[in-house]
Amino acid sequence: MNKESLIRFCDVSYRYESDNETPLPLAIKNINIDIKKGEFVAILGHNGSGKSTIAKLSNAIILPEDGKVFVEGMDTADESLEYEIRQKVGVVFQNPDNQIVATIVEEDVAFGPENLGIEPKEIRQRVDDALKSVGMYEYRLHEPHKLSGGQKQRVAIAGVMAMQTDCIVLDEPTAMLDPKGREEVMNSMLRLNKEMGKTVVLITHYMDEAVKADRVIVMNSGNVVLDGTPREVFAHEDIIENAGLELPDSAKLALKLKKNGVNLPDGILTPEEFIEGFKFSVSGGASQ
Amino acid sequence: MSILEIKNLSYKYGVGTPFEIDALDNISFSVEKGEMVAIIGHTGSGKSTLIQHFNALLKASEGQVLLEGKDINESRESAHKARFRVGLCFQYPEYQLFESTVYKDIAFGPANMGLDKAEIDRRVRKAAExxxxxxxxxxxxxxxxxxxxxxRVAIAGVMAMEPEVLIMDEPAAGLDPRGRKVILDLIKNYREKTGSTVIIVSHSMEDVASVADRIIVLNKGRVAFNDSVEEVFSHEKELREMGLNIPQITKIFSELRSFGFNLSGNVYTVDDAAEEILRYLHKGGN
Known part of the structure; x- marks a missing residue:
C-alpha cells in the first residue's frame, strides 16, 4: 500500500473561543497524527475529547492555535491554499438535515462541483458517478427531505465525492440513524475505501464500526491515548474504559468468559470471531 | 385500568393537499401504570409523530388518546393538563436549554404549572439530584x-414536572458509551424510585433490550409488534426487513444455536450471555 502521508497533525493544539474573560481549556493538546493515503482510520473518544475538532482542523475549517496541519504537504494556515485543501479533504457532519441545500438530490450533489467552477458536462458525470458510488443513483430526481436518514447521509457523502476529494472525513455520520441506515452508510464508506481507494477518517461512538477500520485512534481529554490496529487498540481494556469508551460487545463477552476460565483465543473483536473461537474451544475439547 | 390507552389513532399530514400522507394508521395499544415500554421503528416510521399525540401536541385525525380512561382532547383544559401529566423529552433536548442558570432552566416547567416557590424549589433540587x-x-x-x-439538565427539566408518564425520544443518541450508560441508569433509577410509567423511543436495540419490559415496533405508521422483549427479538428476519435489527449478542446466540449448541434464545446483554455460556459449559455442554 502507498504509505504517503495525506493529513499530518504536527504538535497541534486548539482552543475554542470563550464568551467571557476566562479562556477555555485546550480542546486538543499537542497532537501528532499522520493519516496515510488509502487508510481507513476510525477516531474514538468521549464527548468533548476533541474528535470533532480534529475533523474541523483537517480541511482548514478552523486553524491550529499551535503547531501545523498539513494536507499533502500544504499548510492549512496558508489562506491561498484553502481551495486546494478543500478539494483534497471533504467533511460530512452528523446531522443530514443540516447539510442538504437543494430540493432535488442530484442538484444537492452538484452544489460542491458547481462552486468549484467545473464545466457542466463534467459536473453531470461526477454527480452520476458519486450517486452510483453510494447506491443512490435511482434516487437522483427525488426530494431529499423525503429520504430516510441513511439515504440523506449517503447523499451528503456523494456531495463530497463529487468534489473528487482524496479523503473524506465523517464526523459521527451514523449517530442519528436507525440500524439499517447505519449499515448502509458503513457499507458505502467501506466501498469508497476498498474499491475506490479513498482515504476515510470516521469519527464515531460505535465500537462495532471502529472494528472495521484499518487503524483506530483513541482520544481522551484532548490527547491521543492509543493509535494502532483495532486488535492492538482494543487489547488495552483499561485505557479504553478510562477514556469513557468500552470494548465491542463480542470482545467484552470473550474477556468475561476468559476471566471465568473459558479457553478462548486472544483478540476476539467481532461476532464472527467469537463464534469461530467458541466452536473451536468447545468442540475442540479445550480445557474449561 | 391502563394509564395510557391509544385507540384507533390515525394521523395524516397535508390533509387536502396532493401530498396527503398517512403518518399513522389505526394505532391501538395501552400502557400500564409503572411499565417501561420501548417504541422502535425505522426513521420515518411515525415514532415521533406518535409520541406527540400523548400530550396533545398533535391532535389525531381519527381515534383517541385516553389518560386514565379520559380522552385528553375532550376539552382545552384537559389537553392543557395532559402537557404536565405526560412529560415529553425530545431528541437532543439540550438544544432547547435557554435560561441563564441551570436552576432556572429546570424550574421553567414547574413554574408554568403555577406551583408555589417552595414547591418549585423542592422539585428543582430533587430532579437535579x-x-x-x-x-x-x-x-x-x-x-x-x-x-x-x-x-441531564434538560431531562431534569421534564422530570421536575413530576409527570405520571415520562416519554423520552432517543435519550442516549449522540452520547459516548459512558454517557449512554449514565442516562439509561438514571432513567431506570427514576422509574424504580417514583413508580412512574416510562416510554422510551430508541434506535439502539441494545439499549432497548437492557431497559424495556415490552417493545412496540412501528413500521410505516402501523404497529407491527407489541410484545415482550423476548418475543419481539425472536423475529430477526421481520425486524431486519423493517430496517431494524436484534442486539449483537442475541445474533451471536442465534448463530451458535444454529450450529447445534443448546443455548437459551433469551439473551440480550453481555452479562446475560456470559452467565448462559458458563451455565452451558458447567453442565458439560448440554
Missing amino acids: FVGLKESMLDKSPFDLSGGEKR
Missing part, C-alpha cells in the same frame, strides 16, 4: 456545561 447534577452546578450557565451534562 436524580440526574446527578451537583448543587454547585445549579447557579452555572447551562451553556458552560459539557454535552452530557446539558442533556
